[in-house]
Amino acid sequence: MLRPPYTRYERLYTYHLNLPTLPAIDDPDLIGTWIEDDSAILFFHRPKERLVQSLCEQSGATIIYEADLDYTDWEAGREIGPFTVGDLTVAPVWEPGGADIRLDPSVIFGSGFHPTTHLCLSALLSQLGAATRPITAALDLGCGTGLLAIAAAKRGVKRVVAVDNNPLACQVATANTALNGVADRVTVEQRDLRRDPPNTAGYDLVMANLYKGLMTELFSQEGFWQAPLHILSGFIPAMEEELLRALPANRVRFLDRRRAERWCLWVLAKA
Numbered sequence: 001m002l003r004p005p006y007t008r009y010e011r012l013y014t015y016h017l018n019l020p021t022l023p024a025i026d027d028p029d030l031i032g033t034w035i036e037d038d039s040a041i042l043f044f045h046r047p048k049e050r051l052v053q054s055l056c057e058q059s060g061a062t063i064i065y066e067a068d069l070d071y072t073d074w075e076a077g078r079e080i081g082p083f084t085v086g087d088l089t090v091a092p093v094w095e096p097g098g099a100d101i102r103l104d105p106s107v108i109f110g111s112g113f114h115p116t117t118h119l120c121l122s123a124l125l126s127q128l129g130a131a132t133r134p135i136t137a138a139l140d141l142g143c144g145t146g147l148l149a150i151a152a153a154k155r156g157v158k159r160v161v162a163v164d165n166n167p168l169a170c171q172v173a174t175a176n177t178a179l180n181g182v183a184d185r186v187t188v189e190q191r192d193l194r195r196d197p198p199n200t201a202g203y204d205l206v207m208a209n210l211y212k213g214l215m216t217e218l219f220s221q222e223g224f225w226q227a228p229l230h231i232l233s234g235f236i237p238a239m240e241e242e243l244l245r246a247l248p249a250n251r252v253r254f255l256d257r258r259r260a261e262r263w264c265l266w267v268l269a270k271a
C-alpha cells in the first residue's frame with residue numbers, strides 16, 4: 001500500500017522467496033507481501049538486495065526469482081488513471097479531482113482496468129438500477145482491492161461483505177473502504193473460499209470475479225446458490241461450456257450475458 005513519502009507507484013522491486021511465513025518487515029520502502037502456499041513475494045519501491053539476503057540468512061529461505069518492473073507492466077501495460085463505468089467515476093489516489101471512488105490499487109487485482117472488473121461494475125450498476133427487489137446486502141467473493149464492494153456500498157447497498165484469501169488484498173481493501181467513507185458498510189474478511197465455501201443465504205446479491213477452477217467448485221455447493229442474484233466473471237468463452245454444465249439444473253436463469261475483450265460475464269437469477 002502507499003505510505004508516505006510515496007504517493008504513487010513507479011517501479012516495483014519484487015523478491016519471490018520459498019518461505020511460508022515471514023518475520024515482520026519494518027522497511028519504509030515496503031509496499032506489501034503476498035503469501036502463497038509455501039512462498040512469499042515481497043514488493044518494494046526500491047531495490048532491497050541486502051535486506052532480502054539477510055532475511056534469507058536468518059530464515060534459511062532462498063530467492064526463487066527477483067524482478068524489477070514498471071508499475072504499468074505489472075498492470076499489463078496499462079497506465080492506471082481515472083475511468084468511468086456508467087455514471088460511476090473511479091480514480092487512483094494520486095489523481096486530483098473528485099471521483100466517486102478513490103482507490104489505492106497497490107499490487108492487488110482490482111485496479112479497475114481489467115475487462116472483468118469493468119464488466120462486473122457495469123452489471124452491478126445495471127442490477128442496482130433494475131432490481132425488482134431492493135439489494136440491501138451483498139457479498140463480494142475475491143474482492144481484490146475492494147472496488148466492487150465499495151461501488152455497491154457507495155450506491156446504497158447497506159451491508160457488504162468482501163472476502164479474499166490474500167492477506168495483502170484484505171489490507172488494501174480495508175484501507176480503500178476507509179478512504180471512501182464506507183468502512184461502516186463494508187466488512188472485509190480474509191478467508192479461503194476453497195477451504196471455507198460461502199453460504200450466500202441472507203444476501204440479495206453475490207459478486208464473484210474468480211477463476212474457473214474455483215468457480216466450478218463453488219457452483220457445486222448448495223450454499224453458493226442461496227442468494228437470488230449472482231454476477232459472475234473471470235472466465236473466457238472457451239470455459240463457458242464447462243461452467244454451464246456445472247450450473248445447478250433448473251435452479252437459475254440468465255438475466256444477462258456479456259463479453260469484453262474475450263472475457264465473459266453472467267448475471268444469473270433464481271429460476
Ligand SMILES: C[S@@+](CC[C@H](N)C(=O)[O-])C[C@H]1O[C@@H](n2cnc3c(N)ncnc32)[C@H](O)[C@@H]1O
Nearest residue numbers: 109110117142143144164165166192193194209
Ligand atoms: C480476478 S480477482 C477479482 C478482484 C476484484 N473483485 C475485481 O473484480 O476486480 C480475484 C480475487 O480472488 C482472490 N482469490 C483467489 N482465490 C481465492 C480463494 N480461494 N479464496 C478467496 N479469494 C480468492 C484473489 O486473491 C483475487 O484478489
